[in-house]
Amino acid sequence: MSSAPAPVSVLKVDALTKRFGGLSAVKELSMDVKAGALYGLIGPNGAGKTTIFNLLTGVYSPTEGTIVFKGTSVAGLKPYEITKLGVARTFQNIRLFADMTVLENVMTAHHIRSRQFLIDAVIGTGRHQREERETRDKAMELLKIFDLDSVAGELATSLPYGNQRRLEIARALATEPSLLLLDEPAAGMNPQEAVDLMNLIKWLRDEFSLTILLVEHNMKVVMGICERIQVIDYGKSIALGTPDEIQKDPAVIEAYLGGA
Amino acid sequence: MSLTRKVIYIAIGLVILLGLNQVFEHGLGDFQINGYYARIVNLIGIAITLAVSLNLINGLAGQFSLGHAGFMAVGGYSATYVTVFHGQQIAGLIGSSLGEVAGSALVMPISLVVGAIAAAAAGLVVGVPSLRLKGDYLAIVTLGFGEIIRVIILNIPAVGGATGFTNTTPITNFFWIFSMAILTIIIVANIRSSTFGRALSAIREDEIAAEAMGINTTRYKVMAFVISAALAGVAGGLSGQLFANPLNPQNLNFVKSIEVIVMIVLGGIGSITGAVFGAATITILPEALRDVDRQFPGMRMVIYSLLLILLMIFRPQGLLGRKEFSLDWFRRKKAAPAPPAAGGDTDV
Structure with missing residues (x-):
């Protein structure tokens, strides 16, 4: 735990599970996103990142577990109800x-x-x-x-x-959100556009006092702007920490490069 | 537009409509309008109300409904029922009778309101379960509901059953038909250029994104469906009390629904002026082709269908597409295109 006074949690996810038939797309996931954070969610293809976004925004309702946004349980609410509470998102496929x-x-x-x-x-x-x-x-x-x-x-x-x-x-x-979920915002952008976008995201966070949760494959972007990163593999959280910690984490390296 | 200006416009509009109505009914001096043409003009007015109202749900919200004739029937029968069975009493309240101008001027709006409410209620009952469905499925379900409504009416002896509602008093006239057509256009145009219209367009374009932007898609679909049904009910109430066109369940089957669809597809789905144009064309075309029929019997429907097929091949988006007809088309383009005005009725 950090020694600085902990800011309030905007989003708290506990033991979140989503099963599609026999397949568990998300397993026992826990997340704690603090107010004003720039929180990154990464993982290999098919790890379940977009499913997590869909659970958070009400597109799917969770099989088990809780999602609490600013003190209100949003698990099972309709997407428009969640948006009204102040959660907005972008889509991976525009x-x-x-x-x-x-x-x-x-x-x-x-x-x-x-x-x-x-x-x-x-x-x-x-x-x-x-x-x-x-x-x-x-x-x-x-x-x-x-x-x-x-x-x-x-x-x-x-x-x-x-x-x-x-x-x-x-x-x-x-939609005037307080939590913004960005699903691969830098996808398809060239390096210069990606850098501009990074600066823009940071600036938006401060200007609109947002909390931002982003899924991204562009590691330069993720490592460049996220303060905390959570790594997902096969629907499970395998690591959580600062960009430096994540880069050194053996479990993450294994997930991305394959084990020996 | 300020309130006083609105009132002035409405007053001018009513005076013009009343004046035209006078010309239609009694002529102007020696000039008399041919009854046949007058009837076609009246039918165009009713068709405009039908087409523009269907455009709200089919064109704007993108929910393909095939049940418009059903709502027209509910509204038409309810409105006509009020006039036939309670018309004299209502007119008696102001010491008039149904045959007099004052009496019919009171009974007509009351019957239309009843028709609109009845059709809206039917729209709500049909819309809530069926609007969960999309595309073809919604079309089939609304088609089914339309037929159910028709078969129910067919079995109510009080309103004529299979013979049709024939003992009616014709109190519909040019004034009522065109004030309702204009009212429908204003309602639909104002909804479209508002935040509600944008919500409906968003549902048409991408339901998932619309939900994610906070739009309660079910609620807005039902809302559009109910308004559309209510306006179809008004059109029904008008045509039910138009002497030339008494209510008959056989005329209000799914072929009628498809005819209205053809009107909006022809004009350009989503375009209000397109729907007006389509309503006029589809009403006039079969009449205009009657002469052809006299020489080559049966050719009328062949030409009619061919024209529609050619249109779909060469202009599948309809004559106007999503655009609105406006006088600006005839003006020279300005150096810089003006930003869309608030509440403007043009698609940009």
Whole structure:
């Protein structure tokens, strides 16, 4: 245990297990993510990282175990309920709203914070107009951060791959989360783009006081920005520590390079 | 738009509609509108209400429903029931009768509201279980529900059963048909350009991502389905009390649902102006081809089908695609495209 005063846990996972038929994709997993942390989740292909994300965001419900987000148990809740509590995510295989513009993608994600009723929209009340303006302004601000404001009117799928990934992050931020889950944010980016993304993620964490949990295969990114890293193999946690500790851990080396 | 301006626009719109209604019913001086054409115009108005309302669930939310005729039937029969069995009483409340202008002006909106509520309730009952399904499965289930509704009505003697609801008083007129068509367009356009419309589009594009962005997909699908059903019920209430077109279960089977689908597919699924255009085309086309039929019997449906096949081959996204028709098309392009205006009704 570190000697510094421990910050509060934002996400606490205990004995989390997910079985698909006879296959245990996640086994007895425990995690403790502190507020403001940049927490990395790594592991070989098929280790169960994305399954963990799907469990945390309610896409799957756990077979056993607990997930507590800021004191509320979220195991078994629906994805939209978890998002409402302040958990947002991006997807490994980009899932933008294809036939909508860049701006609309981000504005859509702000829907969850809307306080108007359907009737406001139907008869166009002042509340509707005010909210619509605010949503648009907020979305444009987010797009500016990601340098996407100049393409706000383009279709989301017309963007280059790297920008689509960044747009996914912008869209996730529009839900006003306190915990952001990034599933391979640097996938498909060239080294320079990856470095820019690292800086951006760090900056976002401080600017929006976020806690960030990320799955990533690009070791340069993971080792460069994560403060704590947990290594998963075959659905089990095999190591947990700082980047330096992880790099030296024999179990990790074995998982990645194979045992003798 | 400020409240006063809205009120002024509504007042101007109503005056224009009432004026046109007067011309339709009684002509203008020596000028009389041919009854046949007047009937087609009225049918176009009802078709617009149907097509634009179906576009909300099929085009915007992307949930393929084949049960629109069923909701039209529920609304139509409920509305007509109110008029036939309680119309005189309601009109009597203001000392009028159903045949008089004042009486029908009171009974008509009441019957339409009843029709809308009944259809919305049917939409809720059908929507909650069936909207868990996707794609083809949803289409089949809604088709089945539509037929169930029709068969139930077929077996209620009070509303005419298989003979149809024939002892009705025709109180639908141009004014009611087109104010409802315009109301439907306004409702659907306003929903679409709002945060609710974006939520529905998100469901259409990617349900998993929509859920992850905090959208309760089931709730919004049901909401769109219920509104769509309610508006179909209004269209039913209008057509049920239009003399030229009395209610008959045989006219409200799945062929009618498919006809409405053809309207929105033709115009461009998701486009409101496209749906209006499709509704007009599909209503006019069979009539316009009647002359052909006189010379070559049976050719009418052949040409009609051929036109649809050609359209699907050469323009599968419909005539307008997802775009909206707007006067800007005729203006020269400005140097820089303006950002989409708040509450604007154009797809960018």
